[in-house]
Amino acid sequence: MSKILIQTALSLEFEAVKAFLSNLQIERQPSTGSIYNKGIYQGNEVLIVETGPGNVRSADETGRAIEFFKPDYVFFVGVAGGLKDVKIGDVVASSKIIGFEMGKDDTEFKPRLDTIPSSYLLEQIAKHVKREGQWKKLIKVENTADPDSFVQPIAAGEKVVSSNQSVAFSYLKKYCSDAVAIDMEGNGFLLAARPYHAHAIEVRGISDLIENKAEADAGGSQPRAAANAAAFCFEMINQISKEAVKHPDTNTLEFRKKLVAELATLYPQGPEQDDIWKRAGGDISILTNSGSRKSQWFNVIEKLYLGGGGKDISVISLMNEIKEDYPNFVSQIL
Structure with a gap:
């Protein structure tokens, strides 16, 4: 099964995620003293991290946790403010994150x-979960209205936007008109996950609609939104588990031959084609142009099986990246 990292900004979001796990234990990062919770969900190993608010803290904890845990999938789960088209309790999975605070301060x-x-x-997977609607059966709290779900852009900045009359809100409507929600961690989260080639996404429950934020929070909207986001996230994990690949023994010569043959077909220009080796975390300095393309693939796969190829690459990370390009790839070599 998979190793899954789930991060939250707030304690109440942490508790909403934690409610889905069994066999909970405390996990400590030996080099920094960071304290995590680790548990099991449907056979998957899940590590939970509370980052605190803000993109800087989020990026810092994301990189540290990925380096320590080496997950296959990374989620940021929590609450967000709604900008358009959503209501309190709805869930938004990020198609992209828009870091909106960067720019040049000139005469304007x-x-x-x-x-x-x-x-x-x-x-x-998020789009599939949205279409099927089964995630609502996992919600562990009572909702006053039937929640909907979206797979849309989310804006991320460094400030709480609490009025639709604010300068920040006007800016968002003008320059980030496709964003349906706003938070304070998503930009740092995805930026930090990117170098590790981990599959990463945000899942946010809408806890307020910018105006009257304090009243919405006082009415218990944050715990409900966090619980809804956690339910959506764990239904995504259910779908990941259904499609999980049972990777063959990495010492099996038969599998290695199949892998090399398929790689030579899909990437006939060799490991450098489409940056596939680099995207999977491999060291491109080991690549050579000598020999046929198939022999190049054979040589790098042999190095990979002997523990070389780059500190961040593995058979699984390579297969995951290939699956991004060719979704049916796995079934072709098993």
């Missing part, structure tokens, strides 16, 4: 939006 402010797409694989 000139935006330089920092837009980062979520994992294509997880975006596709």
